[in-house]
Amino acid sequence: MKDREQPPAAPAPSAELAEAAARLRVLTGQLMRRLRAASEGTDVTLSQASALSRLDREGPATTVALARAERVRPQSMGATLAALEEAGLVERTPHPSDRRQAIMSLTEQGRLRLAEVRREREGWIAGALAERLDEREQAVVVEALGLLARLAEED
Amino acid sequence: MKDREQPPAAPAPSAELAEAAARLRVLTGQLMRRLRAASEGTDVTLSQASALSRLDREGPATTVALARAERVRPQSMGATLAALEEAGLVERTPHPSDRRQAIMSLTEQGRLRLAEVRREREGWIAGALAERLDEREQAVVVEALGLLARLAEED
DNA sequence: TATTGTTATACTCTATAACTATA
DNA sequence: TATAGTTATAGAGTATAACAATA
Numbered sequence: 001m002k003d004r005e006q007p008p009a010a011p012a013p014s015a016e017l018a019e020a021a022a023r024l025r026v027l028t029g030q031l032m033r034r035l036r037a038a039s040e041g042t043d044v045t046l047s048q049a050s051a052l053s054r055l056d057r058e059g060p061a062t063t064v065a066l067a068r069a070e071r072v073r074p075q076s077m078g079a080t081l082a083a084l085e086e087a088g089l090v091e092r093t094p095h096p097s098d099r100r101q102a103i104m105s106l107t108e109q110g111r112l113r114l115a116e117v118r119r120e121r122e123g124w125i126a127g128a129l130a131e132r133l134d135e136r137e138q139a140v141v142v143e144a145l146g147l148l149a150r151l152a153e154e155d
Numbered sequence: 156m157k158d159r160e161q162p163p164a165a166p167a168p169s170a171e172l173a174e175a176a177a178r179l180r181v182l183t184g185q186l187m188r189r190l191r192a193a194s195e196g197t198d199v200t201l202s203q204a205s206a207l208s209r210l211d212r213e214g215p216a217t218t219v220a221l222a223r224a225e226r227v228r229p230q231s232m233g234a235t236l237a238a239l240e241e242a243g244l245v246e247r248t249p250h251p252s253d254r255r256q257a258i259m260s261l262t263e264q265g266r267l268r269l270a271e272v273r274r275e276r277e278g279w280i281a282g283a284l285a286e287r288l289d290e291r292e293q294a295v296v297v298e299a300l301g302l303l304a305r306l307a308e309e310d
Numbered sequence: 311t312a313t314t315g316t317t318a319t320a321c322t323c324t325a326t327a328a329c330t331a332t333a
Numbered sequence: 334t335a336t337a338g339t340t341a342t343a344g345a346g347t348a349t350a351a352c353a354a355t356a
Contacts, residue, residue, distance in 0.1 A: 014285070016297060021280035022208065022273065023300045028186045029205055030307040033226055035180060036324080036345085045345060050184055053177065064314060071188050076347050078315065100314040100355045122176035128306045129172045137302055142171060144299030145178045147292055151283045152185045191322085191347080200322065219337060231324050233338065255332045255337040 024148075038121050043087070044113060047072075047080045049121065052089060052106065052114045060105035062095070089113055179303075193276050198242070199268060202227075202235045204276065207244060207261065207269045215260035217250070244268055 039046060047070075054069055055061065061069070067077035081104055084090040089110035095101035106114070129138055190201060199207070202225075209224055210216065216224075222232035236259055239245040244265035250256035261269070284293055 017281045017284045017293065018273075018277065020284060020297045020300050021277035023304050024186065024280055025190060025277055026205060026208070027300065027304055027307055028183055028190065029201065030226055031179065031183045032187050033324080034307070035183065046184065047346065050181060053181070062314075071185055072346090073348065074315065075317085075349085078317095079346085082316095098314085098356070102315080118173075118177065122173065122180055125176035125179055126172045128309075129175060130169070132306055132309070133302060138172065140295055141299045141302055142175045144296045145175050145182065147288060147296055149178050149182050151287055152182055152189070154283075154287070188347080202323065217337075227323090228325065229338070230326085230340090233340095234323085237339095250337095253333070253337085257338080 034124075035121060038124060042117060042120060044089075044117050045080075045083075047076075048084050048089075049114070049117050051077070051080050051084065052110055052117070055090065055104065055106045056111065056114055060093075060103045062101050062103060066104065084110070189279070190276060193279060197272060197275060199244075199272050200235075200238075202231075203239050203244075204269070204272050206232070206235050206239065207265055207272070210245065210259065210261045211266065211269055215248075215258045217256050217258060221259065239265070 035046060039049075044052070050070060051066060054066060058069070063077050063081055064074050066081070067074040070077065072080075081090060081092075085092060085104075089107060090104050091107050092102040092104050095103055129141060133141065194201060194204075205225060206221060209221060213224070218232050218236055219229050221236070222229040225232065227235075236245060236247075240247060240259075244262060245259050246262050247257040247259050250258055284296060288296065
């Protein structure tokens, strides 16, 4: 499991970075399952919450734009938005000049539900960060999340 | 989105930590989808890779022990292991004294496949960390992943 | 032709419930 | 009774393929 030869030119993902990558993969799976478990009882699913959250942060958008931002297929986002629309959490308004497009936006009810969902779903993460880490460690995690978010959104 | 009053006693997840939690949730979803996309063509699924990886790191284990470690239900782990066994990547040997249990361990073929899978799946993460971050940032991410892994494995 | 969005279908992952076998 | 494991079934999430409407 160790590099035998370190090619001098290539950046050669070091053993440490390879291990970090492995840890990130494991962590991703665990967090996904924890988030899912924290959603129980809520009638807003993970993908729906993510779409709501983005509409709140970035304002109204089309299905395709949301799909690109969330890195899912338009069909998947379409299904997510259809469920949200049926629940009255988002609404669609026709695009003024392009009749193919529909602009999705949060309803007032959607905004309220989003606030609830955030409290329930992200509470334990924020709580764990607050309780189990000291201030320096918190700062490290906050900075790292910013860096990783940048990498994840890049192509 | 801001705390109006900071209750002096309660740790009161600060706005910054709440934002970090939100970012971690979004990041988790995006990484999950990227990892899944990177699995295409591979016939080892994400959960299977995760189980293989743990067997490699921690040695042979029973279904229930693996399920606990990965934070999934024994039934889910059972399905994962059954697929791996059918593919010849793990094998089961009866527990010497308790006939209910079966010890799962990596086969040689499993070890080889795991190495391949790691290269393919974690390569882009390790590559992105190596190429897009400077040394100090890499250190921050490495430390943060250690901290987050600790939180995710705690109850 | 290209883009937006929908419908139909299938697969992965995980869960709950109900069961058998063994301790 | 408690634990290890299996089988059956369901739901969330995503994907590909094929299509309709519009630009």
